[in-house]
Amino acid sequence: MTASDLQVPLARRGSEFTLRDGTGVTIRELRDGDREELERFVEGLSEDTVYFRFLATGMDRQVIVSQLLPRPGGLSLVAVKGNVIVGHAAYYKSEGEAAEVGVLILDGYQGKGLGTRLIESIARAANADGVTMFEAVIGWNNTRMIKMVRTMGFPTSEKVEPDLIRIRFPTSIDPVTIAEFQERWMFTPGC
């Protein structure tokens, strides 16, 4: 899973995946023309799902949509079934820092392995983009997401704060990236 494996950047050509329950989805980059579908996607999110993603109660749906649109210094992917957006993942770069990664999936599509697929895909894209480190900020009681990130297959380093857990992981499992992760990015006591 390294940048050199790819001939065409993954994000642009889109990849097809089969979820645990047999559903087929495509993961591709979010495009300008997706706005309407994105709005529909946001409408379909439950309060709990929104809360886990933004740690905010009662968010205005239009505000959520604008949060999910592509931004400079980042990349947004969507998982689609046909034309319908069922999942969204994005990372947000910061100079010299691990990029923050966020995932959002329709309730009906949760628990089927889509989260893992989205993170793997966006990790691959990030790695191709020169981003070698991710940080996920997860609410303390978002047990499902915590378990998923821990068991995805990347080495992880965690920092527990009063109301959330930060989990850092490299965007690739090649030896060079892992060495860098261990040397530079793992959480140390007191940090």
Place this chain on the structure above:
Amino acid sequence: MTATSEAEISEAQIAVHWKEEPLINPPVTMAQHANVKERSIYERFSEKNFPECFEEYADMLTWDQRWHTVLDTSKPPFWKWFVGGKLNASYNCVDRHLPKYRNKAALIWVPEPESEATQAITYQELYRRVNEFALVLESAGLKAGDRVTFHLPMVPELPISMLAAARLGIIHNQVFGGFSARACAERMEDSKSDVLVTVDGYYRNGGLIDKKKEADTTVEEAKKLGVEVRKVLVWRRHPGRYVSQSPMVEGRDYFVDDLIKPFRGKTIAPVSMDAEAPLFLMYTSGSTGRPKGAQHRTGGYLAYVAGTSKYVQDIHPEDVYWCFADIGWITGHSYIVYGPLAVAATSVMYEGVPLYPDPGRPWRIAERLGVNIFHTAPTTIRMLRKAGPDEPSKYDLHFKTMTTVGEPIEPEAWMWYYDVVGRKQAAITDTWWQTENGGFLCSTLPAISPMKPGSAGPGMPGIFPIILDENGDEVPAGQNKAGNMCIRNPWPGIMQTIWGDPERFVKVYYSKYNRNPDSKDWHDWPYFSGDGAVLAADGYFRILGRVDDVIKVAGHRLGTKELENAVLTTPEVAEAAAVAVADELRGHIPVVYVSLKPGNSASKELEDKIRENVVKGLGPIAKPRTVYIVPDLPKTRSGKIMRRVLVSISDRKDYGDITTLANPDIVETIRKQVQTA
């Protein structure tokens, strides 16, 4: 795959950094008459004797039919206790005491106005009044399994109503008097309950509160939620008088004393209920937007509260026991009503507030009635200590045991309780448990364990606590390292489920540490309490407070989401974050940060409006100390609100690394606003 984690428990979580306190031994003479005289109880209730050890509690009750299985673990985590057993809670708390204790006060009720006479209600009178009201409930169309909602203050009609409902297997749902009409309506909607029992008015802090008017609002609010409240049963605070300003609605509102007339002197047989039949619902706040109904079973719950009343508070029938708390929360259900009455106690109830008309009032009550077992919350202790530190010494007080409950108590307050209130003669039991647990989970036993100020003590007999870190590994004792307080085993007092939401029950309390959802072995299902704790080398637990988004105000749980939802009913508000800040008297109090929608500006009026909306949505107990209207809330680059930064600002502590925030400049702006206010 490697994972490292560093548990960083912030100072905001550890309310007070106190050193390990020395142990204090109970009076040597206590053991002579105590219900628990020796440490052998821990052997009896040890893990090798689990779960049969709990038959000792169940045997304190009278059963119509004995159970065939003590604990059924076939459908974890929906444990079943005393399966096959049949009993009635009302019978156990009333009828069966008549042969020996009919003359004895079951309840002694102290009205708030000091000029009004105390009411001593014997088991005989309680028997009559419970039967009569049970017949009223039956005539209102209620039967076993139906829910009835009470929004009653601390008047004797509350335990009477509870026991009447229990007599027929009707599931009661008491809403704390301090919660708003809207909060009551939400609970009626969730429990699908269409009968409301209230009182016309009651006294609080010297004033008469119009409760019937509030009931009208409850009915209106319930209607908005799709519930048609068909009957409002109104008890009258003063016989023959009606103290409310709101008219009785024909066909909907009824005076209980009118309905009860045809049933005077009549009785109805207590219904023999399955041990697993639900007894009551008690709503509690958690991490969701609405409080959830903790559903408690009849047999296991009653056995657990009876046993723990007897062993922790050392209640004998000849004692005068006063639990100075509100029946509207679990402490009152378990340790004002069901536990003490099951063991034929005399249970004192006080209508009013601790400082009315002056800080000597509670001590006058204790002196007059000869209270020798006292049970209250740290918030009350702090209040009494602050307002009248020397008051207790003015009265002739002789406490044998004194219990504290609801939140951790700091050593300074504990020592005052011990020295000044208890005269160094009483054994203090600092208990830890929750609405979901039914009864005490951690506590010393008064005659046999040394007390440690600020620590709850070891697990109760038959309870096996464990502190787990975020990886699910045990946090070792004696290293001053905090972790998540969990209980390894099921116990009879534990709630059955969340009313109407079994999935959430599993998710909230078990999914954190259960690794194999298919396992039928109870060892694989540690109960996650949501409280943080530290375990000392001597085996005593020190509870630190909630690890989640729940704020404990004066021992009452408030969910941050519920608070935020109430704030968001203000149309000008775009985003809200509620955080807990330390409070001298109440332990913690909510503080709210909001940002506004474009086109709106901050003002005092808007702050007040927001505060009002919180009170309307939840109740006066939730009123935020301060509302800060800020330009934006601190967020990560992916848009997540960083509450810990706001907590640090409110607590005037270092807010740590903010370089990864999307809007780090806002932190200094907010800090200036808050800290120079």
